[in-house]
Amino acid sequence: MNISIAQTQVFEGDVEKNFETALGMIEKAHVNGSRLVLFPELFLSGFDYPNLKNLSKTMPGYINKLLERSDDVAICGTFLEYKDDKIFNTFYCLYGKNVVFKYSKVKLFEVTKENDYFCPGDKTQENTFDLFGVKFGVCICFELRFPEILRKAALKGAQVLLVSAIWPIERLNAWQKLTEARAIENQAFVATCDASDKSGKWMCAGHSSVYDPEGVLLESAYNQTALKTVSIEPEYAKNVREKFPSLIRAYDLNCAGS
Numbered sequence: 001m002n003i004s005i006a007q008t009q010v011f012e013g014d015v016e017k018n019f020e021t022a023l024g025m026i027e028k029a030h031v032n033g034s035r036l037v038l039f040p041e042l043f044l045s046g047f048d049y050p051n052l053k054n055l056s057k058t059m060p061g062y063i064n065k066l067l068e069r070s071d072d073v074a075i076c077g078t079f080l081e082y083k084d085d086k087i088f089n090t091f092y093c094l095y096g097k098n099v100v101f102k103y104s105k106v107k108l109f110e111v112t113k114e115n116d117y118f119c120p121g122d123k124t125q126e127n128t129f130d131l132f133g134v135k136f137g138v139c140i141c142f143e144l145r146f147p148e149i150l151r152k153a154a155l156k157g158a159q160v161l162l163v164s165a166i167w168p169i170e171r172l173n174a175w176q177k178l179t180e181a182r183a184i185e186n187q188a189f190v191a192t193c194d195a196s197d198k199s200g201k202w203m204c205a206g207h208s209s210v211y212d213p214e215g216v217l218l219e220s221a222y223n224q225t226a227l228k229t230v231s232i233e234p235e236y237a238k239n240v241r242e243k244f245p246s247l248i249r250a251y252d253l254n255c256a257g258s
Helices: 015-031 049-067 141-145 147-155 169-186 235-243
Strands: 002-007 034-038 074-083 086-095 098-104 128-131 134-140 160-164 189-193 209-211 217-220 226-231
Touching: 002 015, 002 189, 002 209, 015 034, 015 049, 015 226, 034 189, 049 074, 049 086, 049 098, 074 098, 074 160, 086 128, 086 134, 098 128, 098 134, 134 141, 134 147, 141 160, 141 169, 147 160, 147 169, 160 169, 169 189, 169 209, 217 226
Parallel strands: 002 034, 034 074, 134 160, 160 189
Antiparallel strands: 002 226, 074 086, 086 098, 128 134, 189 209, 209 217
């Protein structure tokens, strides 16, 4: 199956401009025969903290417009979600004019005061979904640093792990190393999507990438604004796990003192 990563510049607060860019990327993904296209974190709004509440109230209208474009390609990325007078950073998968899956970010990035503006998602929520006969796992940006989150998905059979992010250039090394590590340790494909160029006050790392279950880099957008499409075989993850069965829970080990 083909999947695409849409590395776009996310203009903070300019929802209409970001939306038009997204439509163009979705059309390119469709032309490339992609079943799924992954966008950066908050790809329509960015982290426009002073206006989050107002922006979040506009999201349902834009999500409905994107649903109309989801007949042939699944659209994935995170959106502002306003619920019960709280704001969440929520990953959506839209396909066949339906919301197939939602997951709200649990680990908020306190360094940039994300926790002052967003409510964390429920720790018990599922971070996997099934589509096209494939099980996908999800984490959002800072959560990439917490291996338990994607390991939870892998232990439930996720073959493809999706990471939507706004990741800064000064931590590019960590972005690349952690992505590769998550692929190797979970024996799964990992597709990441960061923004390009500058979003608000942050210069983004870009380098949205796809790694195979052995940690081999298949594709990267590097520092460009670009759509990259990769052909993957999700069953390959299962084959890797069967040949080299390292996907176990550490606490299953019978260690003294455990």
